[in-house]
Amino acid sequence: MNDSRSAPYYGRHIFFCLNQRDNGDYCCAQHGAQEAFQHCKGRVKDEGLAGKGKVRVNKAGCLNRCAGAPVAVVYPEGVWYTYVDLADIDEIVEAHLKHGQIVERLVLPDEVGR
Numbered sequence: 150m151n152d153s154r155s156a157p158y159y160g161r162h163i164f165f166c167l168n169q170r171d172n173g174d175y176c177c178a179q180h181g182a183q184e185a186f187q188h189c190k191g192r193v194k195d196e197g198l199a200g201k202g203k204v205r206v207n208k209a210g211c212l213n214r215c216a217g218a219p220v221a222v223v224y225p226e227g228v229w230y231t232y233v234d235l236a237d238i239d240e241i242v243e244a245h246l247k248h249g250q251i252v253e254r255l256v257l258p259d260e261v262g263r
């Protein structure tokens with residue numbers, strides 16, 4: 150039998166919350182999420198990590214952990230990150246997306262919610 154679902158289509162999938170709240174409430178878009186998303190996409194492509202069996206970088210709406218904004222989550226590990234600048238994104242790409250090593254200093258604490 151051909152088990153075409155034995156391996157995930159993407160080896161790793163990172164979602165960036167890009168949510169913008171027009172009423173001024175705290176949100177990821179206020180904290181450089183769009184720029185971080187674009188930077189991550191560019192880095193993943195430049196490193197040759199993008200595509201089937203490799204890495205996919207996606208936009209997301211609110212992930213309901215806004216108090217940690219800006220946030221991103223990497224699957225299949227389900228590791229949540231909060232980041233400050235593009236150097237943090239570079240570290241996530243190099244360590245986690247490329248080598249599967251969690252960047253502990255950027256991990257979002259479990260208690261951070263909306």
Ligand code: FES
Nearest residue numbers: 166177212214215
């Ligand atoms: S606005 Fe980004 S997690 Fe809610």
